[in-house]
Amino acid sequence: MLSRFGPLRSLPSFRFLALTPPFPGEYDGPKMLTKVPGPKTLELSKRIDGLQDPRALHFFANYSKSIGNYIVDADDNVMLDTFCQISSLAIGYNHPDLLKAAMSPEFAQAVMNRPALGLMPPTDWPDLMQDSFLQIAPRGLSHVFTAMCGSCANESAFKAAFMAYRHRERGGKPFSEEELSSCMHNKEPGSPKLAILSFEKAFHGRLFGTLSVTRSKPIHKVDIPSFDYWPMSPFPHLMYPLEDHIDENRKEEERCLAVFEDIVQHHPVPIAGIIVEPIQGEGGDNEATPFFFKRLREITKKHGIAMIVDEVQTGFGASGTWWAHELWDLPSPPDMVTFSKKAQASGFYHTLETRPSEAYRNFNTWMGDPIRAFQLRTMINIVKRDDLLNNVKETGAYLKKKLEEIQKRHPDHISRVRGVGNFLAFDTPNVEWRTKMLAMCRDMGVNVGYCGSVSVRLRPTLYFMRKHADIFLTILEDAIKKCK
Ligand SMILES: Cc1ncc(COP(=O)(O)O)c(C=O)c1O
Incomplete structure (x- = not known):
């Protein structure tokens, strides 16, 4: 049977490959124009301060430009999102099927x-x-x-x-x-x-x-x-x-x-x-x-x-x-x-x-x-159609293995790699270092969340694939090195 993504998915000889199709129209990678928060976010934060408590804000987002695993902020910075609205975004931003469903009578x-x-x-x-x-x-x-x-x-x-x-x-x-x-x-x-x-x-x-x-x-x-x-x-x-x-x-x-x-x-x-x-x-x-x-x-x-x-x-x-x-x-x-x-x-x-x-x-x-x-x-x-649960298992296992390798290379900064599927986490030495390292990740194009007193948590979409994991891992290790 032909799928929306062509005949490849039904060929038995390709079954050993990850079957998840790419998120339609997604960005190729992060693109950073300013530091985060950038000037537009700062200006909007100032405005909102007169109306609502802004102290927890990370940045203002442009949801019409955000696609798949990438969130775009008010300053047009394109960031790979591994935090996903406090762990609440399963499918990614602006999936065409969801947009179509939302337009239905x-x-x-x-x-x-x-x-x-x-x-x-x-x-x-x-x-x-x-x-x-x-x-x-x-x-x-x-x-x-x-x-x-x-x-x-x-x-x-x-x-x-x-x-x-x-x-x-x-x-x-x-x-x-x-x-x-x-x-x-x-x-x-x-x-x-x-x-x-x-x-x-x-x-x-x-x-x-x-x-x-x-x-x-x-x-x-x-x-x-x-x-x-x-x-x-x-x-x-x-x-x-x-x-x-x-x-x-x-x-x-x-x-x-x-x-x-x-x-x-x-x-x-x-x-x-x-x-x-x-x-x-x-x-x-x-x-x-x-x-x-x-x-x-x-x-x-x-x-x-x-x-x-x-x-x-x-x-x-x-x-x-x-x-x-x-x-x-x-x-x-x-x-x-x-x-x-x-x-x-x-x-x-x-x-x-x-x-x-x-x-x-x-x-x-x-x-x-x-x-x-x-x-x-x-x-x-x-x-179900895009086999995303298997994608989570495969990508999650890959991500965890690679995080364990990073942990071996930087044992003083990353420890206790853990989790199931793509619900993964690791510990950092202390809250100050974690804050600095996560800010560095954001400035380099990855939005990452934290939890507990010293932990970093990954909560990507179910569409998060190996190519996203590689981008995240490269930036994470760079950030660790820069913050040492
Ligand atoms: C495990 C768990 N239960 C309950 C809640 C509360 O959910 P809500 O913020 O939608 O009230 C949260 C929110 O983070 C949660 O993580």
């Missing part, structure tokens, strides 16, 4: 007539759900709650966990009068003391509920009231390379699991759910092995605690699988999997057991947005 209708999806969904909503969310549903989770962002997805999942927990405790009976009246005063038994456990260095969002489980940086949490009885359990700190530290890492994971099980058994407040990231993104790209997650699943199952896997950052292909937790081979599926970022649409997958007992208990006005489901559907089709 059905997309325009959905933009103009934004429905309250919980009340009056459009007639094509069941088909759209089937062709988008359900097409990539994690094994065992056949229901979806659609939400507005990663934090909302997580908070809605917490609510589902609490409601399912109390429903079980009540033995399926209706609410008592006392429960209904006490909850209006934020008092027990209607507002019960129940906890969600999270892990040291975790990041799950910045709203009131999610801030109580976020443990990455004090600056996110300070001054905000929290659920102080929601416990924190240690997350493993692994040694690298993994294959040389199997015994030490196993011991470290067993240590963390022992503390976890102790909290589960003895915490003064019942734990209704735990939330865990497959790789702790914001907190420093901290990993654990499948052994750790399998044990978490066994322990939560044993104690009737919901296991919520937060795939907001890891989900939608970055691991080389749709969902990073697929790599764990869990004995039974997690109870809920939350998503946002790269999927563009937000929400959580769950089973019928965690559907609330009555309507309106987990609800909001928009409950997501059909245009994000259109976008998701189109992106899934692109990923």
